[in-house]
Amino acid sequence: MSEPHDDDDDDAALFRAAIGAVRKLPEQPSPPAAPKPKPRARMAEMDEANAREEFRHALDASLLESGDVLAHRDERLPVAIYQRLRRGEIAAEEELDLHGADSRTAEALLRAFLGDAARHGSGCVRVIHGKGRHGSADVGSSGAPVLKNLVDRMLRQRASVLAYHSAPPAQGGTGAVLVLLAPPKRR
Structure with missing residues (x-):
């Protein structure tokens, strides 16, 4: 009997x-x-993410309590106009209600809202942040209202914000803030 290896050789022959x-194909x-991905500044991205996280969780001695008034005036704004804002004499053209939002969602909503209001030329807007009295999500570990302090910090850092003040009692009191935005030509 022949070996299977020999049969394979015979079959190949x-x-x-x-x-x-047989000729070889060229x-x-x-x-x-596939193109290589564009280089990214990963360290800068990480630094930015860390800074956002620290900003979001920064606890300092100036945290506002639920009954505290939010107030800020940029030096570009005349005092008389700020006084009108304080008294609620400037009507809000748009409104954002942040009730029930977590801090990340509230931050994204507020950024988008202020950007949209600035693009559309709104002069005054109202942001309802609540007083932080109705749930553990509204109050941080320090007992301070999370959304109220988040709104305060974010508004202070926006170049388009000329001034803001807690709304009069009929418009939400210390649970809402009236924000005066700079006209597009002054930004």
Whole structure:
């Protein structure tokens, strides 16, 4: 009996004899590789994320309590106009209600809202943040209202914000803030 290895050799020889002479095909260039991703500044991204996280969780001695008034005036704004804002004499053109939002969602909503209001030329807007009395999500570990302090910090850092003040009692009191935005030409 012959070995299977010999049968394989015989089959290969028969195959080559049946096909005849073989010529090698010219080599095709390989297809182009997928483009490499553009370089990213990963350390800068990490630094920015860390700064946002620290900003979000910063606890300092100036945290506002639920009954405290939010107030800030940029030096560009005349005192008389700020006094009108304080008294609620400037009507809010748009309103954002942050009740029930967590701090990340509230931050994103507030950024988008202020950007949209500035693009559309709104002069005064109202942001309802609540007083932080009705749930553990509204109050931080220090007992201070989370959204109220978040709104205060964010508004202070916006170049488009000329002034803000807690609303009069009929418009939400210390649970809402009236924000005066700079006209597009002054930004």
